Amino acid sequence: MSSLHVALVGATGNLGPAILDQLTKTPFIITVLTRVGSGAKVVLPSVGNVTVEEVDYDSPAALVAALKNVDVVISTLGFQSLFETQKKLIDASIDAGVTRFIPSEFGNDSANPNVRKLPVFAEKVKTQDYLLQKVSEHPSFSYTFVYNNSFFDWQLKIGFMVNLKEHTATLYDGGDVPFSATRLSTIGKALVAVASHLEGTKNRHLYVHDTAVTQNKLIALAKAVDGKQWTTTTVSTADVEQNAHKLLESGSQKDLLNASLGFIARACWGSGYGGDFTTKLNNDILGIPLMSDEEVETMVREIMAGL
Numbered sequence: 001m002s003s004l005h006v007a008l009v010g011a012t013g014n015l016g017p018a019i020l021d022q023l024t025k026t027p028f029i030i031t032v033l034t035r036v037g038s039g040a041k042v043v044l045p046s047v048g049n050v051t052v053e054e055v056d057y058d059s060p061a062a063l064v065a066a067l068k069n070v071d072v073v074i075s076t077l078g079f080q081s082l083f084e085t086q087k088k089l090i091d092a093s094i095d096a097g098v099t100r101f102i103p104s105e106f107g108n109d110s111a112n113p114n115v116r117k118l119p120v121f122a123e124k125v126k127t128q129d130y131l132l133q134k135v136s137e138h139p140s141f142s143y144t145f146v147y148n149n150s151f152f153d154w155q156l157k158i159g160f161m162v163n164l165k166e167h168t169a170t171l172y173d174g175g176d177v178p179f180s181a182t183r184l185s186t187i188g189k190a191l192v193a194v195a196s197h198l199e200g201t202k203n204r205h206l207y208v209h210d211t212a213v214t215q216n217k218l219i220a221l222a223k224a225v226d227g228k229q230w231t232t233t234t235v236s237t238a239d240v241e242q243n244a245h246k247l248l249e250s251g252s253q254k255d256l257l258n259a260s261l262g263f264i265a266r267a268c269w270g271s272g273y274g275g276d277f278t279t280k281l282n283n284d285i286l287g288i289p290l291m292s293d294e295e296v297e298t299m300v301r302e303i304m305a306g307l
Contacts, residue, residue: 005029005069006195007098009089010076011042011052014154015106015184019076022188024050028195033066057085063092070096072195075104079260082123087130094134094141100198102144103127106187108267109147111205112274118241119248120263135203144194145205148182149275150268152210155181156303160261162218164300165307171234172269175216179268180209180277183299186288193286200285207277210291221300237270 004027011020011032020042023030030050032042035057042052056062067073073093075086086103093101103124108115110124131143155161161181162169169175190208194201219230244262247255268275283290291299 003029004071004195005031006072006074007031007033007067007070008074008076009033013076013078014151015187016076017043018184019074019188019191020050022185022192026192026196031066031070057088060088060092060095063088064095067092067096067098070098072100072102072198073098074102074191074195076106077104079120079123083126083130086127090127090131090134094138098141100142100144100195100202101131102146102191102194103131105145105147107147107151108149108264109207109274109277111145111147112267114270114273115267118263118267119245120260121267142198142202144201144203146187146190146194147205147207147277148187148190148209149180149277150182151184151187152181153183153299153303156218156300157307162215162222164222164304167222167228167230169215169219169230169232171215171232172237172240172265173271174234175219175232176214177269177271177275178212178214178278179275180207180212182209186210190286190288193288197285204282206282206286207280208283208286208288209277209281210288211296212276212278213296218300221297222304224297225301225304237266241266241270 006023006028008016008020008023008030010016020032032050032052033055034042034052036054044050044052053066055066073089075089077085082104090101105124110116110121110128115121116125128145135141135143150161156164159165186208240262244259247259267273
């Protein structure tokens with residue numbers, strides 16, 4: 001396993017660096033692929049066998065050459081043109097002899113039928129369907145879909161779940177809906193586990209989280225830290241979804257962003273959308289421990305101290 005070669009497509013943004021950090025704690029050979037001309041600045045860790053390679057994603061030959069001798073491809077690409085870019089990566093991976101492709105999921109359960117209908121997940125659904133087709137045609141090729149629902153630490157810092165800085169929150173469906181939440185570092189650890197156990201994670205949907213929590217519990221933890229009162233608004237995720245569909249019609253970038261956030265909220269907190277992974281967790285096969293209540297409280301306290 002020490003000679004395993006992992007290609008990470010994108011190591012910038014919020015999630016990419018956390019995944020790269022965990023990969024560098026292994027003996028893996030790591031190549032970070034960036035798009036030629038993207039201007040992306042990859043911050044390389046001081047340890048680990050990492051190289052960065054700029055590639056023309058529109059050149060099949062260049063992609064195949066970059067993926068030669070690679071065993072596992074991990075994509076952390078964003079929503080924009082996600083399917084078209086990942087399709088090119090999948091085709092090149094097959095031609096290069098890659099064993100495993102892990103597409104850019106890392107969020108809500110896009111295997112859930114209700115989630116799959118939400119427009120913001122259309123590109124992920126297309127990628128899943130294409131991977132299933134290609135794996136059926138190429139038995140030596142395989143996939144793993146990794147879901148983690150909410151980005152626990154990052155979303156707390158930016159105020160998406162609840163706003164720890166302003167002491168405000170939009171409570172979805174009352175605020176007592178349990179939802180899975182996962183730290184960025186835990187996602188990285190899960191991917192290391194997948195790469196380390198290729199046979200046991202072959203062609204599977206895997207669910208991981210640090211804990212299942214509610215918005216009201218997070219508010220209670222924040223109150224225990226500083227004693228301040230909160231201003232909250234309760235909304236229905238059904239209404240949020242309906243409004244998100246209307247926002248899509250305007251076409252403005254701001255409305256498109258707000259629509260996407262609305263669909264994500266529906267997938268996270270809506271009944272029947274599978275945002276609580278408790279009954280389908282795969283932490284055991286990935287070797288990922290759950291966070292204790294004390295650890296969650298400590299994280300909230302540390303984030304509040306840094307705001």
